[in-house]
Structure formats: structure tokens, C-alpha cells
Amino acid sequence: MSKSSQRSPFGWSNRGGQVTVIEAPVARSYRRRATIAFWVTLGVVGLLAATVASEYMHPILGGLLGVVLGAVLGAVLFALIVAWPVLRVFWHWLPEILLGLATVYGWTTLMQSTPLWGSLLIVALVVGVPAAIAPTRRRVMAWAWCLIVRHRLRLCFAAFIATNRHGSLPLILLAKPTPAGERVWVWLRPGLSLRDLEQDGQMQKLAVACWANEVRVMRAGRKYAAFIRLDITRREPLAHTVVSPLPDYVPTDIPANAPTSPGMPPVGLDLPDVPDVTVIASPDAPRQRKPRNPTTAASPNGFDPSDYA
Amino acid sequence: MDLTDTIELPTPADTVPVGAGLSIFDPVFLGIDEFGHPAYLPMIYRNILIGGEPGAGKSSLLNTIVGHAALCPDVRLCLLDGKQVELGLWKDAADVFVGPDIDHAIRTLRRVQTVMDNRYAFLLSHRRRKIGPNDLFGQILVACDEIAYFSATAGDKKDQDLFAALLRDIVARGRAVGIIVAAATQRPSSDIIPPSLRDLFAWRFAGRCTNDVSSDIVLGHGWYARGFSSNSIDPNNQGEGYLIAEGGIPNRVKAAYMTDADIIRVADYATWTRRRSGLVAPAESAVKVAA
């Protein structure tokens, strides 16, 4: 997995004219896992199937059937595991693939069932109306961002967030639009913790990769340490003034002559009006001293250790 | 909960005003959070420390809290404001309004402290541990803007220490008898407020701060390291800040805002209802100032 950063997002690289779908070390490790899975399945399924089958037929026939059944299931599992790096890519892009298929099939059925101008009109309506109505357009854009962000996060996790020895990445769960951006839930795999993500710079890197303003990470619940939440901020939702509801509690017909304190004459409002008199400290009060010795004065960035004492 | 629909507005002016019907046991509407949801701040049995650079919107937030309390028929207001104008509009609705006068501030805190002791003695004699809604006595909101003025600027060291000690005692013990402290200051570092006082405030609001360390001083040590620094707030977006309240995790919120006209309207109404119900008498002090 150390070479993972060189991979293109599709999980294959093109070197020397020969297309490698899965890189050699990755493929090797998956083949080893697949072989183990094959033998384990063969053993367990074969034994179970043989036991059950020999209830109904001759034990030798039953045993053979069990072995065959185990071998078939094991082979299926073997194929699945060996192909998993590729299948996973399909899984990651499933929403896009489905959307693409729906568009293509929708378009062809439309073309077949209506004349060209009719299909163009329908497409214009289906695309144009949501695009023209601002709330729906924003909604659609927000969902699109959710899809994009999940891909960007996956890329980041593979590229620079530390992973465990097997290179298994955090599971990216649902993403949901928020007024500020998106919120993505993530399930951490063993080997990674919230602390790793909180490390200096990690969230800033994520924000850069997600084309966002800020990314914050926190636990998604009190129950599981592995369940975390990433808040991606790309808009400023707090820019508008919030009007306080308190004046609404005041009835409109309160008497206008509400009591107020009497005003003050405008005296001493400018510098010449205030005389220059020497302040005489009262004799019993102790002399004012510097509160603390200057050696512990705040450092340039304003850090004062005594603040945390 | 929508505050506006729980309330029946009082009937026309010739009847005795009954007050807006708010209660300090209702959470204060603070503003909205970054997800557009309303943010509420339960103030009963709690204290809040508000920090942030000059112009961050601290006094506006304090005004919202005071405004809510002013509309509660049984909450007495005790306002301390070194800058006078920040809370001054509530002066007539308040029981005590302390301007830049540290002796008056100390006398006032002493009074509050005595009330607190008496209330605890009373509760003990009735074998109770804390007050509830519609209790024998109401609540007291001690709102202090610019604590730094009293705890680090005015008077001499002895007075400042005494002020800080009294305030600490009220924050520490006032909770259960309904004495609520809301305090604002620009940078509550240890030379301004003793950390022992600062750390007693459960709720924190950090408006924009000039650096990450200042943000940590307001919110509590370690939040910057976890990605919460109010230094990242846009200086032109006054009223936005990080709020630590019920969840215990800083929440980005935008505080609600009352214009001066709004404040005057609410304050006049509060004064009127309070005088009619006998909660506050027409202030003697107002006459004295004019004389």
C-alpha cells in the first residue's frame, strides 16, 4: 500500500505499455488472502455439507458432494477476493454509475417513444426547471457536493492519513448536506484513532483537498470511538444578522410615556472641561505595585503559562 | 421550542401588566448555530463567561441575556457595567445598576452574598437543597460587563482582589439559590481575572479573538488543539463565536441582535411591568444622578 499514492483514482496504473489493473504487491497480498479463504471455505463448507449430505446418501458420495460444494464456494470466494480491488472501485463509484446508466437508458427510451423535439422538450424541462428554481438547484448542488466529498476524502485517506499495516482505509459512510457544507460520517478501522486525524495539519490538508474552507473532526457519538464525524465548511451560514425575538414579547400598545431616568446636563464632555488635578492616594491604602514579576511576562504570541496554572 | 408561540401577549394597557410570561427556567434564545438551527442557552443554575476582542459582540450577547431576564417577572437584575452604556439602557428595570464605581460594586456584591447566605440558611431550615420554579423567592441575575474594569483597573489592588473574591464566591455558591452570573470581558487572562474565578464558569462564549491562545483562555485550555479557535472567525461578522454549553463541545453560533431601539422598547416595557408589579421601585439613584 506504500505505492498507493502513485495510483490513479481508478486503482490501476499504466506502465510500459502494459496495463496493470492491480499492482503486483497488492495483487500478491490479495491472492494470499484469497488462497487462505479458499482453503478455509473448502474445509468448513465441505465438512458441513458432507455431514448433512451423508444423512441422505452413501457417506462416500456425500463426502464427495461436500468436497465439490466446498470447492465451488471456495472458488467463488477466491475470485471475489482476488477481484476485490477492482470491485471496490465499482462500489465506490456506484452512485455515478447508476446515474450514468439511468441517463443513457432514459435518453434512449425517450428517443424511441417520442419524436426528437418532444424528447428535447422533456429533457429541457427536467433539467431546466430544477436549475431555474434556486432552492432545488441548491439542493441538487448540495447532493452533488456530497458525492464529490466522499471521493475526495477517500483520496486523502489513501494518500496521507496514516493507515494500519494492512492498508485498510477508514470506511466512509453517509454524507449529508448542511447549511455550511457537508457532514460525513466515517468508521475508523483498527490502527487509526481520532487523535491521528486531529494531529496538526491533517484537517487543513483535508480542507485543501475538499476545496473547502475548513474541516473539523469530532466523535459522532458517545458509544463508539471508531465512529467519527467530519464537518466540511464551505459557506458562511452565520453571515446574516439574527433578529432577537425579545421585542416581540412587548405588546404594541404600551403607553409611550414609559418612565425613564432624567437626562444629564452636557458638562465635562470634552477635555478642557476636565481639570488636571493630581491624584492623592489615600494614606491607608497600600501602594499600587506591578502585579507580578516581569520575567514571566507573556511571550510574543500571548501565551502566559500562569493562565493554565 | 419556539419562544414566540408559547406566550400570550398581555391584554390592553388599562389592565395591570402581567409581564411577558417568560421564565428564567426557559432557555434563553441565543441565536442560530452553523446548521441554521436555533441555539438556546439554559441559564438557570448556570453561569456564563463571555470573551472576545473589542467589538466582538460581547455586550450584545449580554444584552440578550439581560433582556430575557428583564422580561421574566420574578428575576431581579443586578447590573455592573464599567462602561455604563452597555447595560445602561436596562437601568430603570434593574434593582441595582453599578457604573464605574468599584466601592458601589463591592457593596452590591456583598449584598448579593448576604442574600445568598440567607437563602441557603432558609433552604436548610426547610430541608431543601435548591430552589425551583415559582419558589418563595425569585432569581437574581448578576450581569457584569467589562469585569476587567473592576478586577484590574479601578481602585487599588485590595479592592480589586476583594471584588474578584466576592464574585468568585457568588459564582461558586450562587447556583442553587438562583443567583446567576453572566460576565463579559475582552481577554480573561490571569492578570485580569484570577484563573480560579475564570474556571468556575460552566458556559463559555468566545467571540472573535485576536489569536488562538486568547481563544483558549476563553473557551478553556486545549480547544485550539482540537480545532476550535475563535481566531478563525471573520472579524466583520460580529456576534459570531464559539459557544460551550450543553453538549460540552464548542458550537459555532451567531448571537441574536437587538438594536438600541429594540432594547429601549423591551427595557421600557420591563420597567413598566416591574414597577406595576412592585418588583422595582422608581429608582432613587436616578434622581440622585440628575441632582
Ligand SMILES: Nc1ncnc2c1ncn2[C@@H]1O[C@H](COP(=O)(O)OP(=O)(O)OP(=O)(O)O)[C@@H](O)[C@H]1O
Ligand atoms: N449578534 C450581532 N449581530 C450583528 N451585529 C452585531 C452583533 N453583535 C454585535 N454586533 C455589532 O457589533 C458592534 C459591537 O458590538 P458590542 O458592543 O457588543 O461589542 P463588544 O464585544 O461589547 O465590544 P467592547 O469590548 O468594545 O465592549 C455592535 O454595535 C453591533 O453593530
Ligand SMILES: [Mg+2]
Ligand atoms: Mg462591550
